[in-house]
Amino acid sequence: MPSAFSVQIFQQSLLFLIGATALAFALAPILTTILYKYKILRKAEFDYTLQGERGVKAGTPVMGGLLVIFVILIITMLFNWDRRYTYVPIGAMAISALLGAADDLLNVFGGKRRLRNIKHSLILIRIHQKWYMKIWHAVTLPWTAFRELTSIFGSKQDRGIQTHEKLFLQFVAGAITAWWVYSKLGQNWHTLWIPFDGSVDVGWLIIPIIIFFVMFTANAVNIADGLDGLVGGSLIMAFLGLAILSWMEGRTAFTPFNMTVIGALIAYTYFNVKPARFQMGDVGSLGLGTLLAINAIAINKTLLLPLLGFIFYIEIFSVILQVFFRRLLGRRLFKMAPLHHHLELIGWNEEKIVMRFWIIQAFVVIVAVWIALR
Amino acid sequence: MLSPLAEKLIDEYFNLPFPGVTGVRCPYFNNIRKRSRGQLRALVGKGTPKEIVEESKIISTQYRLGIFENDCSVCKQNLTPDDIRKFMIDHDLGIECSGFVSQVLRAHYRELKGVDFARKIYIYPPSKFLRYLISILRPIENINVQILADDRNSVAVNLGEAASGDIITMLDTHPTKKINHVMLIRDVKDGKIQYVHARTWSSEGKYGHGVMNGTIEIIFPKDNLMAQLWTEKNCNGEQNETFIEAKRAKLLQIRRLKI
Numbered sequence: 359m360p361s362a363f364s365v366q367i368f369q370q371s372l373l374f375l376i377g378a379t380a381l382a383f384a385l386a387p388i389l390t391t392i393l394y395k396y397k398i399l400r401k402a403e404f405d406y407t408l409q410g411e412r413g414v415k416a417g418t419p420v421m422g423g424l425l426v427i428f429v430i431l432i433i434t435m436l437f438n439w440d441r442r443y444t445y446v447p448i449g450a451m452a453i454s455a456l457l458g459a460a461d462d463l464l465n466v467f468g469g470k471r472r473l474r475n476i477k478h479s480l481i482l483i484r485i486h487q488k489w490y491m492k493i494w495h496a497v498t499l500p501w502t503a504f505r506e507l508t509s510i511f512g513s514k515q516d517r518g519i520q521t522h523e524k525l526f527l528q529f530v531a532g533a534i535t536a537w538w539v540y541s542k543l544g545q546n547w548h549t550l551w552i553p554f555d556g557s558v559d560v561g562w563l564i565i566p567i568i569i570f571f572v573m574f575t576a577n578a579v580n581i582a583d584g585l586d587g588l589v590g591g592s593l594i595m596a597f598l599g600l601a602i603l604s605w606m607e608g609r610t611a612f613t614p615f616n617m618t619v620i621g622a623l624i625a626y627t628y629f630n631v632k633p634a635r636f637q638m639g640d641v642g643s644l645g646l647g648t649l650l651a652i653n654a655i656a657i658n659k660t661l662l663l664p665l666l667g668f669i670f671y672i673e674i675f676s677v678i679l680q681v682f683f684r685r686l687l688g689r690r691l692f693k694m695a696p697l698h699h700h701l702e703l704i705g706w707n708e709e710k711i712v713m714r715f716w717i718i719q720a721f722v723v724i725v726a727v728w729i730a731l732r
Numbered sequence: 733m734l735s736p737l738a739e740k741l742i743d744e745y746f747n748l749p750f751p752g753v754t755g756v757r758c759p760y761f762n763n764i765r766k767r768s769r770g771q772l773r774a775l776v777g778k779g780t781p782k783e784i785v786e787e788s789k790i791i792s793t794q795y796r797l798g799i800f801e802n803d804c805s806v807c808k809q810n811l812t813p814d815d816i817r818k819f820m821i822d823h824d825l826g827i828e829c830s831g832f833v834s835q836v837l838r839a840h841y842r843e844l845k846g847v848d849f850a851r852k853i854y855i856y857p858p859s860k861f862l863r864y865l866i867s868i869l870r871p872i873e874n875i876n877v878q879i880l881a882d883d884r885n886s887v888a889v890n891l892g893e894a895a896s897g898d899i900i901t902m903l904d905t906h907p908t909k910k911i912n913h914v915m916l917i918r919d920v921k922d923g924k925i926q927y928v929h930a931r932t933w934s935s936e937g938k939y940g941h942g943v944m945n946g947t948i949e950i951i952f953p954k955d956n957l958m959a960q961l962w963t964e965k966n967c968n969g970e971q972n973e974t975f976i977e978a979k980r981a982k983l984l985q986i987r988r989l990k991i
Contacts (some may be wrong), residue, residue: 510770688773688870689783694790703793703804 362608371601371617374433378621382429386629389428390636393419398466400637415586418634421462422626423642427455429622430649434615443611446538447652450531454576455645457519457527462639465518473520476502510685528576528644532569535652540565543656551658553729571663572651578670579647581677581696586634588698588712590627592669592719593646594620599666599723600653603730609657616653619646632708665726669719673697733919734896738840742918742928744781745827745836745943748816750788752806755813758784760932760941761826775824778831778873788816791823818939832930832943833899833916834875840897841991850875852991854884877901877912886987891960892953894920894986900927900957902981913977915946917986923950925960933965933973946974957984 393399400418431452434444474482479502482495505522539547540562548564549557560567583589601616626642629635647670654663664671673696680695692700701711733739748756763776773779774787792799799819800807807816820826827835834850841849850871856863867874880886881901889898894917902913915929925948932941946964948957961968962975970976978984 684772685770686869688771688776688778688873690772690786693786694794703790705805 362606364605364608367605367608367610367613371605371614374438374614375617375621375624377437378429378433378618379624380621381433382425382622382625383628385428386425386625386635389422389425390419390629393421393636398462401466415634415637419636420466420639421459421641422630422634422636423455423458423638423640423645425629425636426619426622426626426638426642427451427645429625430618433618433621438611438614438618440611442542443609443656444615446535446542447615447649447656450535450572450652451645451649453531453534454528454648455641457524457531458580458640458642458644461519461524461644462641468517470517471520473505474502476506510681524577524644525573528573528648529569531576531648532572533565535572535648535655536565536568539568539655547658549658550660553661554732557658567660568655571655571660572648574674575651575663575667575670576644576647578667578674579650580640580643582670582673582698583638583640583643584696585698585708585712586632586637587627587630588669588715589638589643589646590623590630591712591716592667593650594623594627595716595719595723596650596666596670597623597653599726600650600657600659602727603659603662604653604657606731607657612653612657619649619653632712659730662726662730665722665729668722669715676700734836734916735840735843737843738836739918741781741836741839742943745832745930748781749785750807750816752809753811753813753816756816756820757813757942758832758930759817759821759826759939760828760930760943761821761824762828766824773870773873776831776873777826777828778834779827780835784820784825784827788820788823788825791825792819814939817942821939827930827943829914829930830876830880831872832928833880833914834872836916836928837897837989838872845991847991849989849991853879854882855879877903877914880914880989881912881983881985881987884990886989888985889988891950891955891957891986893988894925895988896920898986898988900978900984900986902978902984904982905977905980907980913981915974918945923953924948925950929974931974931977935973946972957986 398419398421400416400420431448434448438444476499479495479499483492483499486492486495501522505520508521508525548559548561550560550564550567551557579589579593582592597616597619601613601620604612604616626638630637650667651663654660654666659666676692676697677695679691683689683691693703694700698711698715702708734742745758747754748758750756758781761777768776772783772787774783779787789800789804791797793804797819798808799811799816838849841847853871853875855867855871855874858864880899881903886899896917896919898917900915900917905911905913913929913931915927917925918928919926926945927948928943928945930943944964946962949961949963951961952959958979962972962978964972964974968975
């Protein structure tokens with residue numbers, strides 16, 4: 359059994375990285391051709407962020423994240439398939455990626471969705487001619503209420519998968535992960551590692567903690583995916599941090615697994631830097647956000663996630679703060695949320711934002727590794 | 733005279749700080765028809781000039797409406813103040829009467845007495861807990877004409893005692909709907925009350941309304957407000973819709989805030 363800092367694991371993991379990069383570079387042109395052929399492209403008329411200089415992004419293929427997802431799936435299933443360790447992360451990533459893919463496709467090809475509000479539902483319960491429709495509207499009333507509640511956190515959507523549906527499916531992905539960690543990985547995973555303070559046994563409470571982090575991180579990565587190269591480059595650093603931590607702890611499955619993700623992301627980011635050949639889409643951002651959370655949880659570094667995914671967490675907190683200021687105080691904290699849009703509106707160009715975010719992310723990941731070593 | 737800060741704010745409402753275009757008078761907007769809840773101050777007719785301009789910028793940028801150049805630093809060159817006012821009215825941007833008076837008085841008392849007017853006003857009692865909590869978080873949005881005219885916040889004064897910073901309140905100006913109006917006295921000199929308010933006149937059509945100055949010339953000092961000569965936009969008597977509104981009001985008073 360290889361131990362911590364094993365050269366053997368390191369060499370093997372580098373091979374995974376190189377293989378994943380090579381495979382991703384080979385698949386990228388094929389994917390680009392398919393995306394163009396089926397016109398899975400970003401449409402300006404549905405996207406209010408595509409103005410000014412950003413207007414050139416209209417017509418760029420979306421769902422480029424499929425490249426990373428496919429490469430991770432192929433390499434892991436062929437060379438790193440471990441029923442105890444890798445199949446659940448892969449499964450949860452696949453569920454989130456499928457959800458993201460459905461959203462991407464509905465955004466491109468789907469029509470406008472008719473969405474009822476509570477008031478509308480209450481009227482239908484009262485006046486609908488068919489009794490079974492009255493029951494249907496009554497039964498689905500809590501779901502409608504949930505939709506209205508979640509709509510305050512998002513911008514107005516009338517296409518694709520709605521916020522409340524995303525949250526539900528992300529909850530399922532989080533619940534699967536929590537079940538896996540709690541019941542399959544063993545007693546060691548019932549403890550929560552606390553930076554500078556060892557570990558604390560949290561028992562079943564690990565389940566809601568895991569669900570929260572999986573959902574939060576997936577959405578954080580999704581929200582940050584707004585500028586060319588931003589998410590790709592930042593994820594490389596986040597997974598590099600995870601790879602170093604797994605290697606330091608001698609985790610034979612997770613070190614090559616994280617290196618595979620880095621390899622795929624290197625090729626993806628090569629094509630995604632401005633001007634992007636394709637964009638990640640929800641398929642990539644939700645899938646990889648979920649994977650980032652699970653891989654941190656799996657090596658018991660859950661509480662390092664806000665540092666390992668620093669840029670993503672900053673971006674999602676900017677949205678939460680903006681909603682708080684807007685709804686409670688009646689004013690904006692940022693000109694626009696998430697943070698990268700605010701920086702664009704105050705005059706920073708896209709390259710400057712992306713480069714600075716990469717540098718910040720790299721530095722904070724180094725801090726995270728340092729904290730883990732303490 | 734109002735404080736210099738309050739005067740500056742009034743000037744900004746008459747000449748909104750749109751970069752590159754001067755003379756954009758702030759239009760009137762009242763949220764009563766739209767009934768947006770939990771919205772930004774500028775989107776419910778209670779914003780400051782800067783907030784209103786900022787929101788115009790963001791709406792123009794978000795929906796690519798071509799009011800600003802791509803970098804948002806300046807308005808497009810060929811735009812006139814009327815174009816911008818039309819854009820604002822079409823997108824529910826503007827100020828309503830109590831919002832305007834509250835913002836100006838806030839600036840006035842901040843400079844004059846160092847107090848936040850919005851925090852000194854009685855809005856809701858703690859027994860109405862949720863409303864009370866909301867009014868603490870968003871006082872300006874919760875101040876309306878009735879609250880300004882409440883005896884706990886202001887006291888009625890005689891015509892002869894009217895001074896700058898006083899308000900003219902008109903309660904129940906419509907036979908069936910609950911409509912109130914408030915105007916702010918800017919100055920009193922040479923037997924004339926100079927007021928400023930945010931209002932809409934039916935004769936001005938969809939795009940003519942907004943903040944406006946007017947005067948009440950005191951020609952019968954011993955009589956009430958309605959007996960005086962109201963002039964606004966060179967209109968007197970029945971042509972002056974503000975006068976008509978005042979005439980319809982069940983209660984018309986000059987009130988001084990207890991700050």
